[in-house]
Amino acid sequence: MKSAVETLNPTRVRLTVEVPFEELKPSLDAAYKKINQQVTVPGFRKGKIPARVIDQRFGRGAVLEEAINDALPKFYTEAVNGVELNVLGQPDVDITEFNDGDELKFTAEVDIRPTIEIPDYSGIEVTVDAIEISDEDVDKSLEQLRERFASTSPVERAAAEGDVVILDLEAAVDGEVLEDGVAKGVSYTIGSGQLLEGIDEAVTGLEAGATASFESELKGGSATGQTATVKVEVTAVQARELPALDDDFAQLASEFDTLEELRADSVKRLERIKQYDQATQAQEKVLDALLELTEVPLPEKLLKDEIETRTHNLEHHQFEAQGLDWDSFLAAEGKTREEFDAEIESQARKGIKTQFVLDELVSKEKLSVNQEELTEHLMRRAAGSGMSPDQFAQAVVEGGQVPLLVGEVARGKALAVVVEAVKVLDTNGEVVDLEDEDAETVEATAATADETADKAPAEVEAAAEEKTEA
Numbered sequence: 006m007k008s009a010v011e012t013l014n015p016t017r018v019r020l021t022v023e024v025p026f027e028e029l030k031p032s033l034d035a036a037y038k039k040i041n042q043q044v045t046v047p048g049f050r051k052g053k054i055p056a057r058v059i060d061q062r063f064g065r066g067a068v069l070e071e072a073i074n075d076a077l078p079k080f081y082t083e084a085v086n087g088v089e090l091n092v093l094g095q096p097d098v099d100i101t102e103f104n105d106g107d108e109l110k111f112t113a114e115v116d117i118r119p120t121i122e123i124p125d126y127s128g129i130e131v132t133v134d135a136i137e138i139s140d141e142d143v144d145k146s147l148e149q150l151r152e153r154f155a156s157t158s159p160v161e162r163a164a165a166e167g168d169v170v171i172l173d174l175e176a177a178v179d180g181e182v183l184e185d186g187v188a189k190g191v192s193y194t195i196g197s198g199q200l201l202e203g204i205d206e207a208v209t210g211l212e213a214g215a216t217a218s219f220e221s222e223l224k225g226g227s228a229t230g231q232t233a234t235v236k237v238e239v240t241a242v243q244a245r246e247l248p249a250l251d252d253d254f255a256q257l258a259s260e261f262d263t264l265e266e267l268r269a270d271s272v273k274r275l276e277r278i279k280q281y282d283q284a285t286q287a288q289e290k291v292l293d294a295l296l297e298l299t300e301v302p303l304p305e306k307l308l309k310d311e312i313e314t315r316t317h318n319l320e321h322h323q324f325e326a327q328g329l330d331w332d333s334f335l336a337a338e339g340k341t342r343e344e345f346d347a348e349i350e351s352q353a354r355k356g357i358k359t360q361f362v363l364d365e366l367v368s369k370e371k372l373s374v375n376q377e378e379l380t381e382h383l384m385r386r387a388a389g390s391g392m393s394p395d396q397f398a399q400a401v402v403e404g405g406q407v408p409l410l411v412g413e414v415a416r417g418k419a420l421a422v423v424v425e426a427v428k429v430l431d432t433n434g435e436v437v438d439l440e441d442e443d444a445e446t447v448e449a450t451a452a453t454a455d456e457t458a459d460k461a462p463a464e465v466e467a468a469a470e471e472k473t474e475a
Contacts, residue, residue: 008084016119016304020096022084024109029072036071069105081113091118093307116304121365124298127426131290135431136279138272146271147250150258157243163210164242166196170208171241176223176233185226185328186233194245201235211239227328230336284439287429288420292359295423301358311353312346363416370422374414382414 007023040059041052049058059068077098085092096115103109157169164170170193176186193200195209207219216238223233248254255267324330335342366372387397401407429437 006080006083006087008087010088010090013114015302016307017114017116018090020081020084020088020090020113020115022080022111022113024076024080024111026106026108028080029076029109032072032076033068035075036068039071040068065105069103073100073103073109077111080109080111084113085115090115092116093118093304094310116306118364119302119304119361121299121301121361123362123365123369126295126298126423129291129294129298129423129427130430131287131294131427132430132432133283133286133290133437134279135433135435136276136283138275138279142275143268143271146275147268151247151250151254154254154258155245155247157245160242160244161212162242163212164195164208164239166205166209167194167245169194169243169245170211170239171243172208173238173240175236176228177236178228178231178233180234183226183228183233186223186228190240204235204237207235207237208239211242213239213241215239224337225327227333229329229333283431283437287437287439288424291424291427291429292420294427295420296355296358296362299358299362301361303354303357308350308353308357311357312349315349315353360412360416363419364412366419366422367415370419372415372418372422374411374418378414378418379411382410382417386410 006025006028009021011019011021013019037056037059038052040063041054044054044059044063045051046054046058046062049055056068081096081098093116096113098111098113100109100111103111160168172188172191172193174186174188174191176183178186191200193204193208195205198205201221201224203219203221207217211217216236218234218236220232221235223229223231248257250264252263255261255264259267259270261267261270319334320331324334329337331342335345338345340348383398383401384394387394390397392400401410424439429439431437
């Protein structure tokens with residue numbers, strides 16, 4: 006077999022392949038055998054029909070077509086391996102010449118991974134938020150803890166801000182009550198802003214048994230984005246009581262004996278959170294700077310396929326799960342379809358470019374992924390998907406997604422190499438040392454680099470959903 010490569014552009018080539026007829030013999034034999042099992046000819050047992058009879062009854066052309074369809078993938082793979090191409094996606098194959106007994110000639114146009122030169126990135130400098138813990142931050146943290154231990158008690162008075170009210174709701178659009186617009190026994194804290202716009206004003210001042218109506222734009226359900234008339238009935242009013250902020254509360258809410266110890270621990274916890282946020286911010290900014298420096302031609306077919314995949318996953322997973330369609334989704338996002346499509350394309354371009362650049366760094370730095378790193382990454386992915394680690398791992402294996410997850414971790418490690426080599430300053434002008442964040446950095450980086458680069462999460466979760474339904 007002979008093969009030659011013609012470069013069409015930096016990301017696409019045309020393979021020209023010539024195959025001697027004798028190399029088709031195994032596929033011809035397999036074609037006769039397959040047809041033998043599928044057809045019946047009077048006078049012959051099934052599977053025992055001579056080749057000449059098959060040629061006479063069904064045509065030699067049908068056998069040759071079956072043989073070529075069987076052999077082409079093998080010949081294509083051999084040609085790709087022979088010229089050491091790093092191909093992407095499926096090829097466009099065209100048989101250019103073939104006659105019975107003669108040489109088979111075909112061409113295959115296919116996208117290839119572009120050659121990338123990683124620039125000197127040591128001069129990259131990024132600025133991230135400084136880690137500053139104020140008294141207000143600590144007070145807010147302790148207040149949130151108090152909220153978790155709040156108690157409620159029924160009161161016979163008008164509802165006021167901070168009270169918990171139990172509500173029955175009914176939403177109507179154009180005078181018709183929505184099928185998914187009725188809810189009973191909804192618990193709501195007045196002033197929390199966690200329900201419908203306008204509800205705080207409507208229920209404030211109402212006692213149990215009183216009703217009110219107000220207009221509000223719906224943020225979910227079948228009428229997302231539409232203005233509804235909402236009827237609300239207060240069935241109960243409850244006062245919230247927060248525990249006193251003292252040593253007794255510290256003992257109730259934590260392992261500490263005093264409020265002073267609890268407050269000191271809150272400072273440490275807030276510092277850890279901000280350190281993690283700082284590391285993630287550094288990774289994102291370094292990645293953007295690296296991509297800006299690196300020239301990466303993008304295969305147009307790969308880009309088109311990626312855009313279609315993202316759109317498909319949105320329509321068939323997110324829309325179905327949330328009861329949305331394009332109109333309601335775009336209304337909730339506040340975008341036109343053209344604006345959304347442009348955003349998807351931008352994300353797809355960045356995702357593909359990210360993957361190419363970081364994969365090149367993985368190769369250049371000879372980075373590998375061990376079992377412990379893969380397991381830790383899988384556990385984090387499982388937590389983010391809403392599945393148990395066992396369910397997620399099973400979906401990953403059954404969907405053939407293990408190499409994609411290995412790639413995520415490897416790309417995370419590649420970006421960590423770059424982050425360690427560049428200069429990271431905080432807003433106070435101080436150099437930020439991210440060495441203590443190594444373990445978390447790898448995982449955070451993997452998410453940063455691959456949420457836009459890989460289709461693995463959506464595919465894995467889709468596979469898990471299908472398995473659950475089955």
